[in-house]
Amino acid sequence: MALSTCSSNYVLGIDLGTTSVKVVLLDTLSRTATESQCLPTKADTGGSVPNAKEQIAERIIDTLNKCVTCLPREKLQKVVGIGVSGQMHGIVFWRAKRGCEWFGTDSVHMFKPKDISQLITWQDGRCSSDFLTSLPQPNSHINLATGFGCATIFWLLKHRPELLSEFNVAGTIHDYVVSMLCASKDCSISAQNAASWGYFNTVTHQWNLDILREAGFPVYLLPEPVESGTFAGHTCSEWHGVPANTPVGAALGDLQCSVYSSMTNKTDAVAASLNGGNVMATFVGMLTAWMKELGVEISESTIYPQLIQAAQAQLNTDVRVIPTVLGERHAASSQGQVSNISPWNLSLGHVTRALCRGILDNLVSMLPSQKLLEAGVERVVASGSALGRNEVLKQEVEKAFPLPVVYGKDVDSAVGVAMVCSDGLSRKQ
Template identity: 70%
Template sequence: MSLPTCSSTFVLGVDLGTTSVKAVLLDCTTRSITDSNSLSTAADRESQAVNAKEQDPCKIIDTLNQCVTSLPRDKLHKVVGIGVSGQMHGVVLWNTNAACEWFVSNSVGMFKPKDTSQLITWEDGRCSSEFLSSLPQPNSHLSLSTGFGCASLFWLQKHRPEFLSQFDASGTIHDYVVSMLCASKGCSISTQNAASWGYFNTVTSTWNVDILREAGFPVHLLPEPMESGACAGHTCSEWHGVPANTPVTVALGDFQCSVYSSMTNRTDAVLNISTSAQLTFAMPAGFTPACVPDALSPIAYFPYFNGSYLAVAASLNGGNVLATFVGMLKAWMHELGVEISEASVYPQLIQAAQAQPDTDLRLIPTLLGERHDTTSLGQLSNISPGNLSLGHVTRALCRGIMENLCSMLPPQKLLEAGVERVVASGSGLGRNQVLRQEVEKALPLPVVYGKNVDSAVGVALLCCDRLNTEWSS
């Protein structure tokens, strides 16, 4: 297809994050965002598995429907491409013959999940170190961790084989959305998302099928790999006013899309602090990672676009640590007979920390461990009677988040790689002046804020670029 040349066409960008869904409309001519909406999913659900972290796909898709339907209907009618990204590593299962139900509400078509599994998210901890060590060594440069799609499927095959046998397809939650939009008989997965599952060779763009089959893995559930940025198909029906037969990207990693929206030059590094935290820079053209994973290395090499890679320090501990701290304070106050809302706690913590510009309190915030060090825990040290105020503790917590990230990817490596500035983004930074101060103290480079930086924007930009090049015919 050829992209219409009129100025009134749009690309719809959608991101299905860990805690929220965002939808944006990008003007194809100006490459600017004209409309956006973001809503919390509240999708977390209980699970019988120990240390499990699961979400309800119905809640996620319901939130997606709410986000998209709130956008201007006249612009949705003029959408010429859909880009989809989302939380990586996780896995949801479905049956290709009855995976969703299409219906009409307020004169617009939409779908809802039908007979899917719960989404096992990237935060899932059911795969213990002992269980992971019992699995075969991947033919991949990326190590396997709990929360990775293949690890979760291995766990289900061992502990709940009868449950697993109910399904014939699997993918990330955003793979599922693309499959439903395009009425795909199977499931396609981008090399970005496939790499995030484990047992995927990014050099050959193939699953480790022989290794997996020999270990009894249900290889029939593996999605079909596609180049990141490729067109996965076309909408099978009108969707929220978006015309039928609109091209849809293969689902992409939210991390790569956030980088795409912000890395203007290859000399940029990108810092993102939202639920988790990442610091990344582009590897030189032609770089190929080693074929053997280094489980102890805090730096991983994520596939990007057009065969390139990003060097990434991906910490499990970011804004979620601050959220845990706030939750702890709220619980303490409840025990003392005082009810407060979490929303009211945040601004008071930031105000207290701003009044405390420095602290000698040391806080290591690795409450969730790290993929390269699963046994690490949080630590508080150098405690004295004079540094136990909320200001001291909040300042130390914000500093600790950034120090932990810099211990994984030392700033000196950025300088050696020719990085000239850091583009910083994420909800954790957007509302936390203290954390921004600690970022600027930790990094010996200019830090740039204020760009329209997020995954939904990035996937919309990518879709727009591909419509103008590879997808045109």
């Protein structure tokens, strides 16, 4: 597939996030996003399993359809490639050849899920430390954690084997979308997403099949690994105006695509933490819940700017916060801590400033400044919606690193995966 050099073609970038779906159209000539649409999925659902985090797959796909429908049809008809990214680690199950149903008019087709399970997300906490310890040791550079696809399958094998018997294909939610677009009989999974499930060796590019078979794991559910950045197939039909036979990239991780969209130089540094803006959101949610228990109704959108204003007035604090309430990739069982408190430093300004500093302290612990300098890093690229909303976090970023800090523009996974797809198409010319 050759990209036209005389008129604009587009790559459709899709990101299926934890709380929202975003789609963009990337102009292949300017490499800029000319159109975008983002909508909340509202897909979370309760369950009977303690600490479970599940989402309704049908709502995610419905949101995807709504987002793509909002894009200009005349530009969708000029789409020459589709890139898909999404929330990593999670897992959804479906039946081969029966995972969706296509519907619509002769000119506008779309699909909706059929014979599919709920999505068990990366935030799922059903696998206790004791349960994880009972599982075989993976041959992987990544430690196994709750919310990882293979750990979830092991849990279902023990506690809900009847659910596994209903399906014969598994993947991430973004792998599912790629499979449906291409009408694939099986599922392909990029090395990025496979590694996020556990029991995958990124050196050999293979699942730990011997280890898994010996443990009685249903290896038939595992998707076929493919190289990240390759194409999984072509659209089986016209889709929202996107022509049939359009190349579709193998689904990629949202973290990697976000980084790809923000890094422009080989000497840039990027690090990712599980405890960033989501920790601030947890803090705001806690305050909102406390106020409600006290009989005061106040929205989170009202609280957030007041916290930032209070922290800006409090330039320093001796309160110390370890913000790892969500664990970390290298220390899944870690928890948050607050220390050095006194009657004189419990104001919102002190605590919010300490929380923002703690988020950066945690990041620096994973990416020490000395290591950056030794590696020849010349600047830090800071990205994420939390930084866009939080001037205090920006202040703490600039204190934390002895290097120039730049703030990325158009930094998101949908843009990043569209860029990866565009680059792949260029290589095929």
